[in-house]
Amino acid sequence: MNIRNNIALSDSGFLFDPSTGDSFSVNPIGMEIIRMIKGGKTDPEIRQYLLSTYQTDEATIEKDYYDFLKMVEQFHLIEKTDGKEKD
Amino acid sequence: MEKKKINVAISGLNNVDSPGPGIPVIRALRESKLYDVTIIGLSYDSYEPGLYMEGMTDITYQIPFPSAGQEALLNRLSYIQQHYPIQVLIPNFDAELFNFIKLADRLKKEMGIHTFLPTVEQFEERHKANLPEWGRKYNIAVPRSQMIHSVYEIANLHHSYTYPLVIKGKYYEAGIAYNHDQAVGHFNKISAKWGLPIIVQEFLKGTEVNVTAIGDGKGNMIGAVPMRKQVITDKGKAWAGITLEDSTLLDFAAHLFKETHWKGPCELEMIRTAEGKLYIIELNPRFPAWVYLAVGAGQNHPEAIVSMALGETVTPFTTYESGKMFIRYSWDLICDLKSFEVISTRGELKL
Incomplete structure (x- = not known):
C-alpha cells in the first residue's frame, strides 16, 4: 500500500486530495501512520512502532490500524497502478 | 512594461445569487498585467448590482434586450461608440450571444469593436437539445437525452429511460425527477419560465x-x-x-x-x-x-x-x-437613489 504522491498532509493533520478536491482531518496518530506509509515503512514496521510507542496491545492495534487503512482506501487515497489499487 | 490602454465593454453585471460572469471578468481585467482597462458596462436592468459597485465599471450603458433584435443592439452600440469607443467587447449572457456572434463582423468592420466568440455553427450545435448529435460528431461522451414538446410525452419516457431523469430548460434550470409525477412538475415549472422544448436527460x-x-x-x-x-x-x-x-x-x-x-x-x-x-x-x-x-x-x-x-x-x-x-459572499450595497434614477431614466450611469 502506498499513499498517492499528490496527497498533501499538513502539520495540523489536514489532508488534501487535489484530484477530487476532498479534504480530511486526521489525528496525530493518523498523521504518523500516513507519514510512515508515505516514507515507505512496511506494515509490520508501522505496527511495531505503534505497539512500542503507545500504551496499547496487539489486538487493539490490529483492529484500529486496519480500520484506519480501510478508511484511507475507501477515500481513494491509495496509489493506483494499472487501474488497481496497490496492496 | 507599460500597460496598453484599452476600452473593454462587458455585460453580465447581474452579480446576484445566480451571478452573471461580468463582475469576475472585470476583476480579472482590472488585474491584467498587459492592459490598463476602461470598463464600459452593458446592462439590461437597473437592478443589476454591478452597476453600483465602486471600482468595477467606469460607465455603464443599458442596452436593449436580445428580443429587440440585432439592429436595435447595433444602434445602441453605435451611440455608445461615439462617447466611449469600445475596442473589445466580451458578452457574458447565453441569451445575448447569438446576436453578438451574428454582428461580430459588422462590429469589427463598421465600428472597430473586436470580439472573440464561437461561430454560429459552434454555438448552435452544442445547445442542450443537440448535445447527443454533437457528442457523436466529435466523439465526446455525453448522456443520452431527448427533447420533448408536450407534457404528455413524459408518459412514454419509461420505454427508453429509467428514473431518475434530469428535466432541463432550454437555457436555464434543471430538476431531477425520480418518478413520472415529479417529471411533470419540473416540466410545467421550467417550461412556464423558459419555454419549450424541454430536454430530458439520463441521470448520471x-x-x-x-x-x-x-x-x-x-x-x-x-x-x-x-x-x-x-x-x-x-x-x-x-x-x-x-x-x-x-x-x-x-x-x-x-x-x-x-x-x-x-x-x-x-x-x-x-x-x-x-x-x-x-x-x-x-x-x-x-x-x-x-x-x-x-x-x-x-x-x-x-x-x-x-x-x-x-x-x-x-x-x-x-x-x-x-x-x-x-x-462567494453576499453584501448589502448602499446606493444613492440618484444613481438608480439616472440609469433608469437616461440609460447610462457613471458613478
Whole structure:
C-alpha cells in the first residue's frame, strides 16, 4: 500500500486530495501512520512502532490500524497502478 | 512594461445569487498585467448590482434586450461608440450571444469593436437539445437525452429511460425527477419560465466537475482550470469551489478543443462516474461566473481573450495552482437613489 504522491498532509493533520478536491482531518496518530506509509515503512514496521510507542496491545492495534487503512482506501487515497489499487 | 490602454465593454453585471460572469471578468481585467482597462458596462436592468459597485465599471450603458433584435443592439452600440469607443467587447449572457456572434463582423468592420466568440455553427450545435448529435460528431461522451414538446410525452419516457431523469430548460434550470409525477412538475415549472422544448436527460451518478477554458478557434486549448463545487445553492450554482489537479480532465478538455475548434471562452460541465468515465453534460458558450478562480489560480483567461480579440498571439497557459478555493459572499450595497434614477431614466450611469 502506498499513499498517492499528490496527497498533501499538513502539520495540523489536514489532508488534501487535489484530484477530487476532498479534504480530511486526521489525528496525530493518523498523521504518523500516513507519514510512515508515505516514507515507505512496511506494515509490520508501522505496527511495531505503534505497539512500542503507545500504551496499547496487539489486538487493539490490529483492529484500529486496519480500520484506519480501510478508511484511507475507501477515500481513494491509495496509489493506483494499472487501474488497481496497490496492496 | 507599460500597460496598453484599452476600452473593454462587458455585460453580465447581474452579480446576484445566480451571478452573471461580468463582475469576475472585470476583476480579472482590472488585474491584467498587459492592459490598463476602461470598463464600459452593458446592462439590461437597473437592478443589476454591478452597476453600483465602486471600482468595477467606469460607465455603464443599458442596452436593449436580445428580443429587440440585432439592429436595435447595433444602434445602441453605435451611440455608445461615439462617447466611449469600445475596442473589445466580451458578452457574458447565453441569451445575448447569438446576436453578438451574428454582428461580430459588422462590429469589427463598421465600428472597430473586436470580439472573440464561437461561430454560429459552434454555438448552435452544442445547445442542450443537440448535445447527443454533437457528442457523436466529435466523439465526446455525453448522456443520452431527448427533447420533448408536450407534457404528455413524459408518459412514454419509461420505454427508453429509467428514473431518475434530469428535466432541463432550454437555457436555464434543471430538476431531477425520480418518478413520472415529479417529471411533470419540473416540466410545467421550467417550461412556464423558459419555454419549450424541454430536454430530458439520463441521470448520471457521479461527481460533477467543471472546467473553465478558452480555445483559439484552431483546435488549441489556450487555458483550462478544473474546479469542483464544494457548496451548491438551491439553483445548482457554486457558492464555493476548489481547483483540481487532474490530467484526465485536462486531456478530455484538450480533446474537445482539438475536435470542435471551439473559439472563445467556455465552461465545460462534466460528470465523472464512479468508474472514472467523463461525460459532458453541458458546454456553456461563455465564461462561468467562477472564472475569477482561474485568475486566482494563475490563469487570467479574460486577459487572454482580450489579446486574442485584438489578433495577438497568446502562449497557452501550462500551469495553475491546485487546491485554490473561492467562497462567494453576499453584501448589502448602499446606493444613492440618484444613481438608480439616472440609469433608469437616461440609460447610462457613471458613478
